[in-house]
Amino acid sequence: MEYTHKEIEERWQKYWAEKKTFAPKNDTSLPKYYVLDMFPYPSGAGLHVGHPLGYIASDIYSRYKRSQGFNVLHPMGYDSFGLPAEQYAIQTGQHPAVTTEQNIKRYREQLDKLGFSFDWDRQVKTSNPSYYKWTQWIFLQLFNSWYNPETDKAEAIETLIQKLEVGSWKIEGDKKWNELNEKEKSDVLMDSRIAYLGEAFVNWCPALGTVLANDEVKDGVSERGGYPVERKLMKQWSMRITDYAERLLTGLDTIDWSESIKESQRNWIGKSEGCSIRFALRHPELVSGSDNEMLKQVQHDENSIEVFTTRPDTLFGITFLTLAPEHELVSKITTEGNKQQVEAYLNYAKNRSERERQADVKKITGQFTGAYAIHPFTGKQIPVWVGDYVLAGYGTGAVMAVPGGDQRDWSFAKHFSLPIIPVIEGSDIDKEANESKEGKMINSDFLNGLQVKEAIKKIITEIENRGLGKGKINFRLRDAAFGRQRYWGEPIPIYYKDGIPYAVDEKDLPVVLPEVDKFLPTEDGEPPLARAKDWKYQGQYDYESTTMPGWAGSSWYYLRYMDPHNDKEFVSKAAADYWKDVDFYLGGSEHATGHLLYVRFWTKFLKDRGFISIEEPAKKLVNQGMIQGFSAKINYLVSEERKGNAPLTEFNTAPINGKIELIKNLSIKGTYDFAEIFLSADAAEGLHKQFNDYEMEWNKIPSKSHIWNIPIEYVNNDGSLNINLFCEWLPKLEKTRKNAIFICKGGYWRNNDFCSFNSGESDKFFIKQEPEKMSKSKWNVVNPDELVEKYGADTLRMYEMFLGPLEQSKPWNTNGITGVSGFLKKFWKLYLNVSEEKASQAELKVLHKTIKKITDDIEKLSFNTCVSTFMICVNELSDLKCNKREILEPLVVLIAPLAPHIAEELWNKFGHTESVTFAKWPEYKEEHTVENSFSYPVSFNGKTRFFQELDVALSKEDVEKEVMALEQTQKYLEGKQPKKVIVVHKKIVNIVV
RNA sequence: GCGGAUGUGGCGUAAUGGCAGCCGCGCCAGACUUAGGAUCUGGUGCCGAAAGGCGUGGGGGUUCGAGUCCCUUCAUCCGCACCA
Incomplete structure (x- = not known):
């Protein structure tokens, strides 16, 4: 009988769907295991052969875990809001909901054909109001929370209000909470809310007509579409992810994620330790007198410049300060004489796009403001410059320039002929700055002679003692822009009354995405939602018109899968307590600093507020290589x-x-x-x-x-x-x-x-x-459909695994698929004439060897070697002409995770009426694989010359004796006396001559 | 520049410090066939007629023994990058 993949696969796919084989059991006494694939965006191009790579791997692991007796949660759904559908809508006028639904349908058909063990009853779609109701609900929690630095966690905003009422939390300008009006109160709270409306420089993408988050911008252009992006100061909903920077960083040490992802996140968070220092300003026209007198006079000047540095030890090497062009003090301190040049420069800097600025990093530009700061220790005057190598968004937007110790400062100094002072012994400042953190301090007053690290400690203490600044930790991570001036996303559940933003009442959720006539901004530049007719909260208040970004829905979807139909809560306490976190998360590394950071952020937040009990969303994360x-x-x-x-x-x-x-x-x-x-x-x-x-x-x-x-x-x-x-x-x-x-x-x-x-x-x-x-x-997309049609899903699944290690990227090549296809045919043939006879020693050995290797390899996620192990096994059993049920039946269970359809079919032929899914994983018995003798490779000086079969019971000494007595040994010794004989039991004999 | 990963036959790859190249593709030869992009059998790292020699990007080291461990260097890919 021939192996007819098409018929077999259709039959079992239907069976699984009808019997709901993969729904987890409703029994919390069972050990749980949660396997999750990263949320796919259902693109119009459909699935290509690269997508299933991860899904196949996670499916194998899920099926393996079920066979091991775990209650497995393995869901799938769609991240169905997003830009491409909307761009398509703008072009064609078709509602994004319609095209998204079509794409999902196609995805589903393709996924179904591959025989995945998803529990489809738990499918979620982020664009579904029953889902985004809870995304909005979480937004409200974020809006109604603040990060309390004392308890180091997010708390309800009410606890902040209490502090404000009793005055234990200070308001800027020492105002009293009770004396504030509604608007002022709102503003004060807004400064602390985790989801907040604030003014910030954002990545504005004119072509897409929206703001983008930092991780959505690559090399100054939008990640989707590659359109130019510019910096723009805008009022914008944002997420105070920076409050979580430290926890996001330290949490990385607790999870088993790939080193490259962790490293990317560490870089993205970018923690640096140093200190802030305030530099008093001196206007030559305003102040006169000796340096020291001036120092006293201007110590408390409001217009002092604060810098952040990681190298306070180099303080005595400062020869100028540089401000970012956007720095607010620039215009205030520029002297009359320099005004014209500085303004021209600011104008130039402003008109350079982010991309230009990044592209010509080497071009050094800047202007002297005419102003001087006072060195807090020496009292010397330091010129203040403005230069676009200083970024407004990092630190304080100002640097103390130490050209002797920082290469960028050095280049700037060289370019503008500013003095350079070496501060570390042995620096060759004519050639380059010495950025090393090793060495002895020189030219540094009381730091002279100290090692860099000692100097850093000492100077920080000194700076703090003198009240000039303090030790500080700075992060590169910025708050995440959360509003998008787009249509196809979750409406932000906020309404405005007298210009003050208020949260929509929970009972009024979801705020359903309204219909609009066009998916474009309004004539006066308002986002598309502003087109919606009669779309008012409680019939009178304007809704917020921006929508949430793509990452909102995907930041908590893993929780929804635990309890997808709950209309009372985003997830029930019971479900969250049972399923806890994702045990095994699989997806592409392109989400390293986007989704994977945000999902950790929301998880920590939800934990702080007591809704869930886990600090990290996924214990183990693996990135499949790109095909x-x-x-x-x-x-x-x-x-x-x-x-x-x-x-x-x-x-x-x-x-x-x-x-x-x-x-x-x-x-x-x-x-x-x-x-x-x-x-x-x-x-x-x-x-x-x-x-x-x-x-x-x-x-x-x-x-x-x-x-x-x-x-x-x-x-x-x-x-x-x-x-x-x-x-x-x-x-x-x-x-x-x-x-x-x-x-x-x-x-x-x-x-x-x-x-x-x-x-x-x-x-x-x-x-x-x-x-x-x-x-x-x-034009190089290969989609899986034709391959499934021709060879079957089982073959495709095994072939994709056979390509190489899961995490390695590789080009797709169909050349080898016939090998896997031939293997399955050969495997099938073993079962044509099954006998009930007892298996031979040799057959049992093959089986148990295979059980051991497959089990070990699946645990290690080494699926490529699993496939070759099966090939070896089938080759050996074919050679032995094995047809024994005792061997072949457990083999079916073993192959089921990789090739589930053929396994179900054969399992069924053995007379089982239940799915092979829950068949017990075969147990490895060592006794079947032990050998009585071992063929020792006998080598001379590490070079193998011949083999000698010897009893494994022989001791090292006996092995040596036996080998030395051999005629062949004598031949290779050529009459010389061996210096040493190394015998490794069941491994090797090495004779050193 | 910083960080991560990877270098093994014609190709994809495999090897708890112990016979390098398992398994598959491709190729060669043969069998069965009207036929083969079907199936089966055998062969296939390189040089050499053979004996034998050489071989895991290069160079060094540790070891009885290194693809594997250490140092160094080169190449490729990916991520980050004026972050003070």
């Missing part, structure tokens, strides 16, 4: 001189160079009316060889080489192009077959005819293939 696609690249030649369809002869008369010669050699002469010349990859290779500097030559001639990505499906297995298919596609690029010529090594193709000029050489047109990220725009 890249193979892009097909074609060499495409255009002569710039040959405009339009000008004849090729013109091209031929160009100066002699590589390509012209080639074209000549290929004898394509005369006048042709083709315009597109495509060059086979092997012909292009030839050019490389022929002319050393092909690329350079290429640029000299009046033609241009272009490389195009073309659809990968037009490439044959041998790497050659299917020219016919390709030509049918050409019109999409406004090119035609008629105008195209394909040059191969042995001739050229034109209009379906091959013209040979070099007989014996290939007439194939080769395409260069390169691995790249799979993306629709690169």
Whole structure:
């Protein structure tokens, strides 16, 4: 009987769905295990072969855990709010809810075909009001909370109000809480709320018409779409994630996450320890007298400059201060004489986009303000500069410049000819700054002679004693922008009364996303929600019109899966207490500083407020490697001189160079009316060889080489192009077959005819293939559907695992899939004629060896070696012609996590009426794998020469005796006396001569 | 610049400090076939006719023994980056 994957897979997928096989048991006495895949965004492109890699791995692990007796929660759902659907809506006018639903449907069909053991009854969609009701509810908790530094956790805002009422929490300007009006009270509280409305510099993306969070911006452009981003001061809902910076950092040490993710988060949080120092200012026009007198006079000046430094030990090396162009003091302190230049500079700095600024890091710019600060220890005057190498958003937006100890300060000083003082012995300040934290202090008054680390301690104490500043910890992490000027997201449950924001009452949740006529901003620049007609809270108050960012819904979804249908709470206490946290979380590393930071933040917050009991959302996290696609690249030649369809002869008369010669050699002469010349990859290779500097030559001639990505499906297995298919596609690029010529090594193709000029050489047109990220725009997406159709889900599952270690990125290549497909056929064949006979020793040995290896490997998530272990096992059992139930039945249970359909089918054939899902995992019995003898490799000076079979019971001494007595040993000794004989039991014999 | 990861046959890869290359692809030969992108058998790191020698990016070290441990260096990929 043949292995018919299609029929078998459909049958069991249906069975699982009907019997709800994968719903966790409602029995809290069972040990729990929670396996979660990162929330997918249902993109319009559907699933490609890279997506299932992680899902397959987590599915194998889930099924394995079920077989081990765990109550497994393994859910799936959709992060269904987001920008792409909305961009599509803007283009087509279709409601994003409609396209999102279509995409989800397609995703689901594709997922279903792969035989995943998800409990679909728990599916959540973030765009569903029954889900986002609770996202909004959590927002309200965040709004109604503040971070109490004394208890080091978030508390209800009421506890802050109490402190304000009794005056134990100070309000800026020493005002009294009870004397404040409604607006002022709101403002005061807003300064502490964890979700707050505040004015801040944000990443504004004009093309997308919205603000983006820091992690959504890469290299100065938006991560989605690659549109330019600019800094803009805006009133904006934000999350005070910075209050959690320290806990987010230390928490990393408690979780088993990949080192690279933890490191990314550490970098992102960017903790640095140092101290703040206040520099008094001196206006030359205003103050006169000796340096020391001035110091006293200006000590308490409001307009002092506060800096943050991690190297207070270098304080005596300060030769100037630099302010960020955005620093508020710049305009206040600039002297009349410098006003013009400084203003011009500020204007220049302002108009440089973030991208430009980042791109030309090396360009040093700045201006002297004319103002001086006073060195707090020496009393000397220090010029104050403004420079855009200082970032407004970090620290205080001002630095004390120590060109002797900081390379950026050094470069600035060199550029503007400012003095440089070495402060560490042995610094060669003519060449570069000495940033080392090792060495002895010099030129530093009372710090002289101290080691850097001692000096840091001493100076901080001194600074604190003199009241100039204090030891301080600074974080790079910024508060997260939470409002998006977009339509397709959760409405923020806030309304405005007399311009004051208030929380929507819990009983009025969800605030449902209103219908709008267009998904665009209003004429006066308000977000799309402002278009909604008659959308008022309690019929009279304006709602907040920004929506939440994509990460809102995904910051707590793992909790909702525990209790997805609860309409009283976001998760019941009982469910949260049982399922606690995610035991095994699998997903891509691209979420390192976005989702994975926010989900930790919300988890900590929800714990602080007593809603859940865990501090971290996921104990263990693994990043599956990215599966890249193979892009097909074609060499495409255009002569710039040959405009339009000008004849090729013109091209031929160009100066002699590589390509012209080639074209000549290929004898394509005369006048042709083709315009597109495509060059086979092997012909292009030839050019490389022929002319050393092909690329350079290429640029000299009046033609241009272009490389195009073309659809990968037009490439044959041998790497050659299917020219016919390709030509049918050409019109999409406004090119035609008629105008195209394909040059191969042995001739050229034109209009379906091959013209040979070099007989014996290939007439194939080769395409260069390169691995790249799979993306629709690169035409290299391979989707799993066809593979499932052809080979079956079990084969695809095993093949994806067989590709290599889970965490390693690799290009997708279908070449090896026949090996796995053949394996499953061979596996199936073992079961054609099962006998009840007792198994032989040899057969039992194979089985138990396999049980041990598979169990160990699944535990280690080493799924690639699992597949090869099964192959070895099946090869060996086939050689033994094994058909014993005693062997084959446990083997079914063993393979079920990887190839669940075939396993169910065979399990069923054994007469079981229950799913193999809950069959007990086979137990490894060592007695079946022990050997009586071992074939010792006998080596001389570490080089293996022959093997000797010996009883394992023999002691080391006996082994040595036996081996030394051998004729072969004597032969290799060549009459010499061995210096030493090393015997490792059941491993090796090494004779040192 | 900082951090992370990876370097092993033609390719994907495998090896608790103990026979390097398991398993699969590809390739070669053969069997069965009208046929093979089906199935089965055998072979396949490199050099060499063979004996044998050489081999895990390079160089050094520890060890009886190193792909594996240590030092150093190179290359590739990924992340972060004017963070004071």
